[in-house]
Amino acid sequence: METVIFYGVPSGCSLASVIASEWLGQPYRLVRIEMMEEWPARFAQVNPRMKTPAMLTAHGHTLTESLAILQHIGQRGAAQGLGFAPGTHDADRLAAMLSYLVTDLFAAFAPLWALYDAGVDDPVVKQVLRKHGEDHVRKEYAYLDALLADREWLLDGGKPTVADAYLFAIGRWAEYHKVCVLEGSYPNVARYMRKLADDPAVRFALELEKSGNAAGGSGSCLGHVSLAQLDIPQAAGMHAPLAA
Numbered sequence: 529m530e531t532v533i534f535y536g537v538p539s540g541c542s543l544a545s546v547i548a549s550e551w552l553g554q555p556y557r558l559v560r561i562e563m564m565e566e567w568p569a570r571f572a573q574v575n576p577r578m579k580t581p582a583m584l585t586a587h588g589h590t591l592t593e594s595l596a597i598l599q600h601i602g603q604r605g606a607a608q609g610l611g612f613a614p615g616t617h618d619a620d621r622l623a624a625m626l627s628y629l630v631t632d633l634f635a636a637f638a639p640l641w642a643l644y645d646a647g648v649d650d651p652v653v654k655q656v657l658r659k660h661g662e663d664h665v666r667k668e669y670a671y672l673d674a675l676l677a678d679r680e681w682l683l684d685g686g687k688p689t690v691a692d693a694y695l696f697a698i699g700r701w702a703e704y705h706k707v708c709v710l711e712g713s714y715p716n717v718a719r720y721m722r723k724l725a726d727d728p729a730v731r732f733a734l735e736l737e738k739s740g741n742a743a744g745g746s747g748s749c750l751g752h753v754s755l756a757q758l759d760i761p762q763a764a765g766m767h768a769p770l771a772a
């Protein structure tokens with residue numbers, strides 16, 4: 529059975545799950561969530577926390593959290609170098625990198641998303657959120673810029689892994705939130721982002737976000753499906769009891 533990726537727009541971190549699915553090249557469908565509009569109530573069955581990305585695996589299980597979804601795709605794509613066999617040192621390195629990106633880099637943007645989403649009015653609160661967010665974002669981009677100075681991909685292998693899909697999805701937020709222009713501030717991050725922006729999977733995912741057009745790409749995307757058409761298990765993802 530094909531997998532289903534639930535992706536959120538605008539500018540969701542779920543872009544990474546789409547890029548990684550394209551790199552994987554196995555059949556998948558899409559459900560689009562307009563995050564600034566009212567979310568479909570049925571999505572709560574997929575993720576009670578009402579967040580994207582989410583996934584229906586080929587076995588019909590729901591899976592939430594970018595880190596878990598990307599590990600899942602990475603393990604399926606181990607032969608292509610998207611991820612690594614569990615128990616290997618490379619798998620540990622990938623887990624560490626994804627964990628850093630999800631907890632430190634993603635979290636650095638939290639004050640800026642709070643400003644954006646909640647429409648904060650109080651000028652003092654606005655200023656504090658802005659400064660707090662910018663300081664944290666700059667600290668993490670400085671770290672990433674140094675890391676990328678002498679390597680092409682995050683894990684320094686010859687190919688991108690699912691961690692690169694995630695860094696592309698989050699890395700664009702510095703300009704989205706007008707913290708800086710990457711080119712002038714973090715040249716290595718800028719070069720890395722430029723290179724990925726030229727990747728066919730990334731171009732496909734960006735166009736999908738922008739226009740909803742799911743045609744083209746690697747050919748593994750089977751288009752959109754409506755939530756109503758999906759068979760969703762009663763207990764979702766990490767909210768379900770252990771299988772055994």
Ligand SMILES: N[C@@H](CCC(=O)N[C@@H](CS)C(=O)NCC(=O)O)C(=O)O
Nearest residue numbers: 536540541578579580581593594595
């Ligand atoms: N811990 C989750 C966070 C997911 C998350 O916050 N997704 C955002 C989009 S990047 C979202 O769905 N936001 C909608 C909302 O919070 O209302 C993960 O890493 O997957």
